[in-house]
Every structure is written in C-alpha cells, then in structure tokens.
Amino acid sequence: MTTSVAEDLLLLLLDDASGATHGSTYVAPGLGGALLVELALEGRVEVVEHGGLLRRQGVRALGAVPDDDLLAGAWSEVSRKERSPQRLVGRLGRGLEEPLAQRLVDQGVLERHDDTVLGLFHRTRWPARDGSREAAVRRDLASVLVEGAEPDRRTAALVALLLAVGRAHKVVDHEGLRASRVRARARSVARATECEWATQGVKDAIAAAGSGSFGG
Numbered sequence: 001m002t003t004s005v006a007e008d009l010l011l012l013l014l015d016d017a018s019g020a021t022h023g024s025t026y027v028a029p030g031l032g033g034a035l036l037v038e039l040a041l042e043g044r045v046e047v048v049e050h051g052g053l054l055r056r057q058g059v060r061a062l063g064a065v066p067d068d069d070l071l072a073g074a075w076s077e078v079s080r081k082e083r084s085p086q087r088l089v090g091r092l093g094r095g096l097e098e099p100l101a102q103r104l105v106d107q108g109v110l111e112r113h114d115d116t117v118l119g120l121f122h123r124t125r126w127p128a129r130d131g132s133r134e135a136a137v138r139r140d141l142a143s144v145l146v147e148g149a150e151p152d153r154r155t156a157a158l159v160a161l162l163l164a165v166g167r168a169h170k171v172v173d174h175e176g177l178r179a180s181r182v183r184a185r186a187r188s189v190a191r192a193t194e195c196e197w198a199t200q201g202v203k204d205a206i207a208a209a210g211s212g213s214f215g216g
Contacts (some may be wrong), residue, residue, distance in 0.1 A: 003080075004154065005034050005037055005038050005039060005041075005154055005161070006034035006035055006096075007030055007100060007103060007104055007132075007156055008031060008133075008158055009031060009034045009158060009161055009162070010031060010097065010100050010104070010138045011099060011104065011109070011133065011134045011168065012134070012138075012162065012171050013027055013030065013082065013167070014101075014110075014126055014128075014166070015127075016123060016127065016128040016131060016134070017127060017128075018108070018110035018127065019111070019113060019125030019126040019127035019128075020054075021097070021124055021168070021210060022170075023185065025206060025209050026166065026202075026206045027093075027097060027165075027167040027208070028090070028096065028097070029089045029090055029093050029165075029201075029202050029205035029206055030089075030161060030164065030165040030202055030206075031087075031092075031093045031097060031100060032088070032089035032090060032091065032092035032093025032094070032096060032202075032205075033089040033092075033093070033097045033164065033198055033199055033201060033205075034161055034163055035070065035071065035074040035092045035096070036059070036074065036085065036088055036089055036195075036198045036201070037094075037152065037157045037160075037161065037198050037199070038071055038074075039061075039066070039075060039078065039196045040072060040194065040197065040198055041153060041157060041167075042059065042066065043062060043063065043064055043193075044062050044063050044066060044071075044075055044178055045054055045061055045075070046059070046060050046062055046199070047059050047060075047085065047197045047198075048060060048082070051192040056078075056084060057084055057085060058082035058083065058084060059078055059082065059083060059084070059085055059088055059140075060078070060079075060082055061075055061076075061078040061079035063166070070096075070099065070103075072162060074092050077091055077092060077103060083196050084201065085197055085200065085201025085204070086201045086205045086208065087204075088201065089198070089202050089205050090205050096191045098124065100147060101124075101126040101160055101214045103128070104126070105129075107126070107144075107160070108115060108129060108130055109129060109133055109134075110126045110127065110128060110129055110131050110215040111126070111127050111128075111129045112124065112126060113126070113127060115173060117137070119191035128208055136212065137158070137202055138171060138172060140155050141155065141158070141159065141172050142169055142172040142173065142174075143163075143180050144156075144159060144170055144175075144189060145159065145169075145172050145174070145185050145186055145189075146174050146182065146185075147166065148185070151189060153171070153193075156189050156190075156192065156193045157169075157195055157199075159186050159189045159190060159193075160189065160190035160193045160195070160196060160199040161199055161202065162186065162189075163183070163186040163187060163189075163190050163199070164199040164200070164202040164203045164206070165202065165206065168182060168183055168186035169182040169183050169186070
C-alpha cells in the first residue's frame with residue numbers, strides 16, 4: 001500500500017473501540033509528517049540546508065508526480081515553493097484524517113460511524129473492524145523497540161513518527177521494561193533514519209501549536 005506509513009500511523013493513533021484519536025494536537029502534524037516521510041522514502045523530496053546567520057532547512061519536490069492520489073496532493077503542495085519541514089507537515093496534515101481513514105474503511109480495516117453530539121455537532125469516528133493489520137504492525141514495532149531487532153526503512157520511519165508524537169512507548173507491550181528504555185531505543189532508531197528531518201518537523205509543529213504560534 002503506497003501510503004502504508006500514514007495509514008499505519010493513523011491506526012495506532014485511533015482507539016480501536018471508540019474510533020476516536022488518542023490526541024488532538026499531534027494528529028494532523030503527525031499524519032502530515034507521515035506523508036512527507038513517504039515522499040522522502042520514495043525519493044520524491046529532498047531537504048536543503050541553508051547557512052548564514054539563521055540556519056534553516058527547506059524541502060523541495062523531486063521527480064514526477066506520484067500515482068497515489070494523497071501522495072500526489074502532498075507532492076504538489078511541496079512543489080509550490082520551498083518551505084521548512086515544520087510548515088509543511090502542518091499544511092499536509094490539515095483535513096487528512098478523514099480521507100486516510102476512509103481508505104482503511106474501503107479496505108475493511110475500519111468502520112465509519114457518523115453521529116451528532118448534543119444533537120448539534122457532527123462527529124465521525126473510526127472504530128476497528130479487522131484488527132489483524134494493526135496487530136501485525138504492533139508486533140513489528142515490539143520486535144524493534146522491545147526485542148532490539150533491526151527495522152526496515154518503513155518500520156524505522158514509523159518509530160520516528162511515533163516518537164515525534166510521544167506515542168512510541170504506548171503502542172507496544174513492554175511489561176518488564178521501563179518506558180524510558182523503550183523511548184531510548186526509539187530515539188536510537190529515529191536518529192538512524194534517512195528522514196529524521198521530517199519527524200523533527202513534526203516535533204517542531206507540535207511544539208509551535210502548543211505555544212500558539214503554529215503557522216501554515
């Protein structure tokens with residue numbers, strides 16, 4: 001699946017029973033970061049370092065438009081102008097949860113439940129329908145974060161994204177192992193990824209949102 005990192009991240013951020021996401025401030029930048037990571041893994045974007053008094057990073061599009069609709073939209077957004085990873089993950093993540101979740105509904109992984117709160121406010125939730133895919137993802141993560149196995153590129157990217165949104169130690173059963181050890185292992189994996197710049201952008205976007213200075 002072309003956008004497997006983004007889809008798998010969303011599965012891990014959703015509560016299986018209620019279909020609600022575990023957090024609000026980090027979901028959009030996390031998912032936006034996942035699309036940026038997908039583009040990086042496919043070699044369709046690059047990060048450029050700019051020197052001078054204020055060192056900064058900019059992201060540029062490479063190659064051709066991806067075939068996948070969501071990735072094509074993300075690539076087109078990147079190609080508009082060079083921007084920092086922080087600003088891009090915010091842009092890419094806006095409104096992404098619903099189309100990404102709908103894909104998983106179409107695949108039979110999630111269900112879609114629409115209702116209203118107090119009879120006034122529309123709400124959509126995405127409870128689990130078939131948990132086998134998420135269970136397999138969690139097993140892969142546990143083998144890396146708890147057992148110390150070496151991850152493939154996509155699992156490493158998913159670990160880095162989970163670390164960026166503060167969930168790396170919450171998605172695996174680490175009974176007998178301190179959460180701090182799991183986070184330390186996640187940091188080690190994240191530092192070795194080729195797209196650490198993108199996941200750092202997620203962290204920066206979350207921090208900016210918390211301070212009220214998050215921009216588009």
